[in-house]
Amino acid sequence: MRLRSYLSSVxxxxxxxxxxxxxxxxxxxxxxxxxxxxxxxGAGAKEKLVEKKPxxxxxxxxxxxxxxxxxxxxxxxxxxxxHQAFLRLEEKQSHLxxxxxxxxxxxxxxxxxxxxKDIPAQLLASKDPLSASIIIGSFGTTxxxxxxxxxxxxxxxxxxxxxxxxxxxxxxxxPEIHHKFRxxxxxxxxxxxLVFTAAVLxxxxxxxxxVSLEWK
Amino acid sequence: xxxxxSCLLLGALGLVQALSSSGSRLLVVIEEIxxxxxxxxxxxxxxxxxxxxxxxxxxxxxxxxxxxLLTLSGDSPTPTAISSLxxxxxIHLPPDRTSLVVDHxxxxxxxxxxxxxxxxxxxxxxxxxxxxxxFGGDGLIAFPRGVAQxxxxxxxxxxxxxxxxxxxxxxxxxxETENVEDPxxxxxxxxxxxxxxxxxxxxxxxxxxVEALEDTWFDAKVKALDGKQSKTAxxxxxxxxxxxxxxxxxxxxxxxxxxHLSSTNEKVPGNDSVFQLGYLNPKIYRVKxxxxxxxxxxxxxxxxxxxxxxxxxxxxxxxxxxLSPFHRxxxxxxxxxxxxxxxxxxxxxxxxxxxxxxxxxxKRPFLTNVEVKREVTVRHxxxxxxxxxxxxxxxxxxxxxIWVTIAGWLSFVWIFLYSEPAYEKGKGKKSQ
Numbered sequence: 082m083r084l085r086s087y088l089s090s091v092x093x094x095x096x097x098x099x100x101x102x103x104x105x106x107x108x109x110x111x112x113x114x115x116x117x118x119x120x121x122x123g124a125g126a127k128e129k130l131v132e133k134k135p136x137x138x139x140x141x142x143x144x145x146x147x148x149x150x151x152x153x154x155x156x157x158x159x160x161x162x163x164h165q166a167f168l169r170l171e172e173k174q175s176h177l178x179x180x181x182x183x184x185x186x187x188x189x190x191x192x193x194x195x196x197x198k199d200i201p202a203q204l205l206a207s208k209d210p211l212s213a214s215i216i217i218g219s220f221g222t223t224x225x226x227x228x229x230x231x232x233x234x235x236x237x238x239x240x241x242x243x244x245x246x247x248x249x250x251x252x253x254x255x256p257e258i259h260h261k262f263r264x265x266x267x268x269x270x271x272x273x274x275l276v277f278t279a280a281v282l283x284x285x286x287x288x289x290x291x292v293s294l295e296w297k
Numbered sequence: 298x299x300x301x302x303s304c305l306l307l308g309a310l311g312l313v314q315a316l317s318s319s320g321s322r323l324l325v326v327i328e329e330i331x332x333x334x335x336x337x338x339x340x341x342x343x344x345x346x347x348x349x350x351x352x353x354x355x356x357x358x359x360x361x362x363x364x365x366l367l368t369l370s371g372d373s374p375t376p377t378a379i380s381s382l383x384x385x386x387x388i389h390l391p392p393d394r395t396s397l398v399v400d401h402x403x404x405x406x407x408x409x410x411x412x413x414x415x416x417x418x419x420x421x422x423x424x425x426x427x428x429x430x431x432f433g434g435d436g437l438i439a440f441p442r443g444v445a446q447x448x449x450x451x452x453x454x455x456x457x458x459x460x461x462x463x464x465x466x467x468x469x470x471x472x473e474t475e476n477v478e479d480p481x482x483x484x485x486x487x488x489x490x491x492x493x494x495x496x497x498x499x500x501x502x503x504x505x506x507v508e509a510l511e512d513t514w515f516d517a518k519v520k521a522l523d524g525k526q527s528k529t530a531x532x533x534x535x536x537x538x539x540x541x542x543x544x545x546x547x548x549x550x551x552x553x554x555x556x557h558l559s560s561t562n563e564k565v566p567g568n569d570s571v572f573q574l575g576y577l578n579p580k581i582y583r584v585k586x587x588x589x590x591x592x593x594x595x596x597x598x599x600x601x602x603x604x605x606x607x608x609x610x611x612x613x614x615x616x617x618x619x620l621s622p623f624h625r626x627x628x629x630x631x632x633x634x635x636x637x638x639x640x641x642x643x644x645x646x647x648x649x650x651x652x653x654x655x656x657x658x659x660k661r662p663f664l665t666n667v668e669v670k671r672e673v674t675v676r677h678x679x680x681x682x683x684x685x686x687x688x689x690x691x692x693x694x695x696x697x698x699i700w701v702t703i704a705g706w707l708s709f710v711w712i713f714l715y716s717e718p719a720y721e722k723g724k725g726k727k728s729q
Contacts, residue, residue: 165401277693
């Protein structure tokens with residue numbers, strides 16, 4: 082028994098060592114920058130990206146600006162072209178997401194540029210920052226890389242305002258409607274009515290009295 | 298037993314198709330609960346059709362309330378007839394006729410450690426909080442060599458049953474490029490199993506991988522990237538999908554529809570506060586009547602009718618409308634019978650006369666459509682339904698005026714008739 086357990090722990094140890102040395106995808110020289118036609122608030126901002134460490138401060142994307150992400154992809158310290166290299170933008174509230182493919186050269190250098198107009202309308206309307214992650218993967222046993230890289234804040238101002246996309250018809254419950262009834266016809270306060278009724282009723286005796294006075 | 302039968306059907310039809318439409322791995326399974334004979338003629342027609350299986354015939358079939366379960370395979374090219382059929386329904390297939398969905402982070406390491414084309418997906422959760430989930434569970438589904446579908450955004454009839462993970466994408470294996478530059482669809486926008494329910498409630502399901510239905514995958518052992526080994530839930534998922542497609546699950550039936558005049562007594566709580574006056578389902582009501590509407594609904598599940606439960610985030614609504622709804626009210630369940638639930642609400646008819654209709658239009662993803670319409674007339678107040686004149690306090694001066702005028706005239710007549718002209722004494726003649 083003891084020998085068995087000793088052997089199994091040795092095997093387990095070897096296994097962990099071998100998995101630690103398994104190949105995995107990653108990147109070097111990562112950077113994210115904003116390019117725009119004019120010098121806006123975020124234009125010219127450039128930040129370095131490091132594997133598995135998301136940026137603390139979010140990047141702001143203005144109205145007519147483009148965000149450019151550059152990476153040099155490597156498999157275990159060797160620059161290589163993977164099959165899949167995507168930048169994934171996700172909206173945190175609704176979990177809507179889309180991915181943009183990096184254009185990767187033979188040397189492993191990848192570049193992706195996302196203009197404001199490339200972002201789908203459903204994500205553009207978001208008030209929260211979009212979370213951007215990098216996905217690098219390929220066939221074979223090499224471990225793929227998927228980690229949050231930075232947050233992208235969409236600057237909402239007058240010139241960047243895009244009319245929200247028309248909501249498509251979806252079956253679901255509709256708001257309740259309660260018919261508002263017309264007000265019932267009302268009478269004036271009773272005291273006014275009584276005064277005038279008394280005036281009308283007393284008109285007859287007053288008339289009789291006046292006429293009989295004339296006769297006499 | 299039911300499931301066994303449809304399994305056989307799948308197999309038999311597969312053979313037929315392999316013989317008649319060259320090389321295509323298309324399996325079309327057509328089955329309806331009540332009328333199998335109607336569709337056995339269709340099968341005979343199908344054998345004769347072969348490559349002439351046109352989108353028009355299949356759409357005609359759906360229009361005649363037939364249900365279709367269509368499976369695609371990543372191993373062989375999808376016929377253009379199928380692509381154009383699906384385009385009619387606003388389901389988009391990749392333009393390259395061969396395509397595969399891969400995911401480098403959620404694949405089965407036992408069978409696809411190199412190619413990553415066997416996706417491991419958890420059984421899906423509800424689409425929205427107000428939509429019933431017929432495909433849920435705790436297991437993992439193995440999806441080998443699937444074809445991605447992208448659903449158009451405009452149609453309310455489409456609903457994805459199983460979506461790929463956030464890191465999946467679709468690519469063409471015949472494409473020689475080393476890295477994929479412009480994938481057809483990525484992430485959760487890829488729908489691997491899509492459903493379409495037409496306005497007549499006929500169902501059309503597209504299953505992206507026919508291999509997921511194979512016996513080997515029904516209880517295969519799979520191992521995810523994180524090392525966890527488990528058995529696939531493919532059999533349960535296949536049963537759920539075919540049960541939904543062939544009208545064994547998510548079918549609603551309307552029972553009794555009743556409406557009547559009622560009197561409400563607010564002092565009594567709950568449903569007892571409403572008391573029926575007169576007979577059931579009259580054709581005519583009056584403006585500002587208290588009316589109660591009762592609707593009995595059941596859900597058909599596998600082989601029996603059972604009471605329908607509406608999810609808390611959802612509601613069954615009644616519209617009382619002429620050209621547009623004057624009232625839209627949530628129906629509350631008041632009674633559960635062994636086979637059904639009775640929903641009811643009480644309201645005041647609007648102060649507008651005309652021809653109104655009680656309308657219940659309950660359409661939800663994955664449930665058959667319920668449309669109930671009952672027309673009634675709403676009339677004005679009758680002459681004797683207004684308050685009497687002396688009850689209206691504002692009218693008292695006018696009533697007093699009328700009576701004073703009558704009294705004044707009568708007293709003048711009496712005085713005139715019974716009064717003498719004044720004569721002078723001793724003359725005997727009228728004084729001038």
